[in-house]
Amino acid sequence: MVSDDFDTYDLFLSIYLKTKELSSQNLTVKNIRELKLTTTENLPFFQQIKEEKIIEIMTPPKEEIFYTVQKDEFNKFIEKNNINPEDLLEKKSNKVLITYTKTKEFSQKINIAADQTRRTYETYPDFYIDKYKQKAYYKGNPIDTSDIPKDKFAKDIEIFVKYFQGFFEKQPPFQGNVKTNIDKYYATVNYAFCAPFLPLCRHETIGTSTQVFPYPLFLILKGTTNSGKSSLMKFILKLMFNQFHPKIEGEGGLIQKAEDKENAPAALKQKLEFTKGFPIMIDELSPKRWQEYSAKFIKHDSTSQFWSPMIMATNDVKEIDEALSKRTITFEINMFTNRMSNLQRKLFENDLDMLSGCLYKEYLKRMLVLLPGFLKTIHSSDKDAPIPDILLLSSRVLLSILSEHIDIKKYPYIKEYDIQYYLIKANLDQNILDFIDLYSKIGDEWEINKKLDYIKIKFEDQYKARNFQRKYGIEFTTLEGRYIIMPLKKTEKFFHIKIGKKNLLDSLKFWE
Numbered sequence: 001m002v003s004d005d006f007d008t009y010d011l012f013l014s015i016y017l018k019t020k021e022l023s024s025q026n027l028t029v030k031n032i033r034e035l036k037l038t039t040t041e042n043l044p045f046f047q048q049i050k051e052e053k054i055i056e057i058m059t060p061p062k063e064e065i066f067y068t069v070q071k072d073e074f075n076k077f078i079e080k081n082n083i084n085p086e087d088l089l090e091k092k093s094n095k096v097l098i099t100y101t102k103t104k105e106f107s108q109k110i111n112i113a114a115d116q117t118r119r120t121y122e123t124y125p126d127f128y129i130d131k132y133k134q135k136a137y138y139k140g141n142p143i144d145t146s147d148i149p150k151d152k153f154a155k156d157i158e159i160f161v162k163y164f165q166g167f168f169e170k171q172p173p174f175q176g177n178v179k180t181n182i183d184k185y186y187a188t189v190n191y192a193f194c195a196p197f198l199p200l201c202r203h204e205t206i207g208t209s210t211q212v213f214p215y216p217l218f219l220i221l222k223g224t225t226n227s228g229k230s231s232l233m234k235f236i237l238k239l240m241f242n243q244f245h246p247k248i249e250g251e252g253g254l255i256q257k258a259e260d261k262e263n264a265p266a267a268l269k270q271k272l273e274f275t276k277g278f279p280i281m282i283d284e285l286s287p288k289r290w291q292e293y294s295a296k297f298i299k300h301d302s303t304s305q306f307w308s309p310m311i312m313a314t315n316d317v318k319e320i321d322e323a324l325s326k327r328t329i330t331f332e333i334n335m336f337t338n339r340m341s342n343l344q345r346k347l348f349e350n351d352l353d354m355l356s357g358c359l360y361k362e363y364l365k366r367m368l369v370l371l372p373g374f375l376k377t378i379h380s381s382d383k384d385a386p387i388p389d390i391l392l393l394s395s396r397v398l399l400s401i402l403s404e405h406i407d408i409k410k411y412p413y414i415k416e417y418d419i420q421y422y423l424i425k426a427n428l429d430q431n432i433l434d435f436i437d438l439y440s441k442i443g444d445e446w447e448i449n450k451k452l453d454y455i456k457i458k459f460e461d462q463y464k465a466r467n468f469q470r471k472y473g474i475e476f477t478t479l480e481g482r483y484i485i486m487p488l489k490k491t492e493k494f495f496h497i498k499i500g501k502k503n504l505l506d507s508l509k510f511w512e
Helices: 006-022 029-034 044-051 071-080 100-121 150-169 178-204 229-244 265-275 287-298 342-353 358-378 390-403 419-423 425-440 462-472 488-495
Strands: 090-092 095-097 127-130 135-138 218-223 255-257 280-283 310-314 328-333 446-449 454-458 478-480 483-486
Touching: 127 178, 135 358, 150 178, 150 229, 150 342, 150 358, 178 218, 178 229, 178 310, 178 328, 178 358, 178 390, 178 419, 178 425, 218 229, 229 255, 229 280, 229 310, 229 342, 229 358, 265 280, 265 287, 287 310, 328 425, 358 390, 390 419, 419 425, 425 462, 425 488, 454 488, 462 478, 462 483, 483 488
Parallel strands: 218 310, 218 328, 255 280, 280 310
Antiparallel strands: 090 095, 127 135, 446 454, 454 483, 478 483
């Protein structure tokens, strides 16, 4: 048996210790070496097998060689090669023969298949959090957070701030609501930093009343071209992992286009299982791939503690239905600039190459100290307690680090970001405009009652009503079948409009 959790380890350890207490004679290496197959065959267990004629023990060669293969690799191999394990056995009358030669041959094939898989995905590192040891592991090795060079750490912070300020200062400048979009980009960095903790939190919800929605595994940067989405993903990976010198772009790199064959659902599933908590970056997400991913991954709602979160960038995916939107963070990006000149791009690349990963090490150091206390809140039975928000905790840790070294008042995007921001508030500006547009087309489906202070909107079906509530939150929307009910005065104040049945164009205020 192979286990990866300490509870099972403790169980087997207790069995071992109890057995040891009850044993009357010590086992030594010498004792074991003296055991022969001829003596073990006399054990009652083997006698019963022989009497029932289930299996016959074949004497192996003098020098025994043992082969171990992981169960998942075994299953993948026999499925891929259409092998029935029973075909590996020799049957004579009512006996089943397991021969050493066939076992060796089969094991060698499995090992070859496993080696091929490892070579295929060796460029994709695994990254995970061990909650028991309070350590982070990269490619199976613990990350040393005790020794963080001050000069490299300071350089990381300098480049971090310079990167975000570049959106305001670059020539030509970015156009659109840059401030709002930079908040989303900073929040994306926070999400990526927190990514290895998300599957762990989802796993902790098993058997509790805590839902998984505060720990989404998918974030989409959705919107205009030339808005810096791809460069943001590159920045994130180098900010976190430049210390390990990974290949970020190009063939076999960590950022790949959605249409690349290694991002086909079957190949991506293998990658996700292998990388554990390492954030997967997928660029140029197409509607076709989005539909494939939604069916294979997003609707699956995995609670595995080893399942990589994904950050995807797209210019093409338009509508995201309710079943997917409630499982996904979607950041609408509506700023753009002309393509950077080759000189600007070169300067940008030089900055990124100087990142050392020390800022992320400091982040991990502080998060790992806070992790045990946070996980306890997931198991709390207090129904009135706030939602255990790992993204909020993460943003507070990042805020505390940066505030110790720079004047964060100069950088308004450096602040706290809670799960409500990720799921609702981030796209609020666009949502307000969408509501005003919906109101401009008012008809009989709107019931407005000023005396009782409510608006009642009828939708075509429950799906559209639920999607509306999802978009604007449950703070002031009530769902009743195909209807949404909202307080009139509060809605007018929130959306900066005067709602009435007549003179609609005249009643609209300029949105502030």
